[in-house]
Amino acid sequence: MAQDGDLRLHLQRALDGSRADVFRELTEPRELARWWGPDGFTVPSVESDLRPGGAYRIAMQPPEGELFYLVGEFIEVEPSERLSYTFRWEDPDPEDRETVVTLSLHDIDAARSELVLDQGDFATERRRALHEEGWSQGLGKLGELLASQLD
Template sequence: MTPDGRLRLHLQRTLDGSCPVVFRELTEPRELARWWGPDGFTIPSVESDLRPGGAYRIAMQPPEGDLFHLVGEYIEVEPPVGLSYTFRWEDPDPEDRETVVTLSLHDIDTARSELVLDQGDFATERRRALHEEGWSQSLGKLGELLAAPLD
């Protein structure tokens, strides 16, 4: 919770890869489908119109249960250093509300970058914690993907 009482999520990760490489992983549908979602989830499809005002839709399949979708609209697209978009679930949980995700990239050196994620405002601490777990697992998979040697 922020000092003013708002429920927000803030994460930072150091990733192998320059800002352009990481930005591509964050925005290209084929790449995004490789790492997006909590552990055990698959991503059957990603639709994206990567421009301010453009929409996206991500199909998420949990290990057990029905397919569901994440949708939103891009607010800012600043390759290779920034991206922000709205984030909402189709058929949301009663505790859900639309949030805004802001992703910022900063070069550490020629081979590594820092990703800063900010998301909010959440309606409940329970929903914020759920997003923290999902993002932490997703960004862990992204980190492993970027650290893997090229075949």
């Protein structure tokens, strides 16, 4: 059986755009809806009160299936540097539990940033792997969106 520390997700991505540009994509509801979620998913609505203690709610629509919601509260909001929030599904799977997501931004150079994501602890390896796939696909879409804004 895995130890809790083994049930964390850690991803790093180099992205085109300043830390301010990336932070805007991570936090502005209209921008977030353009890239959030696994491939094929759409985001019909994002509600967000971007401040420590403020809540958010993201509606996610899979290609096939029922609309579902991701909810949580912001823990840290440090523009262009760090964003941390709780992450839980409304009507969670029995293997789900609330996790904490921390996104940190670092300069690579004047036009590129590094995004570091940490999330956990997950209840099972299967749920951690599911989140890794979803984040990897979503961050891929974010990278494409930011790169397209350079043209």
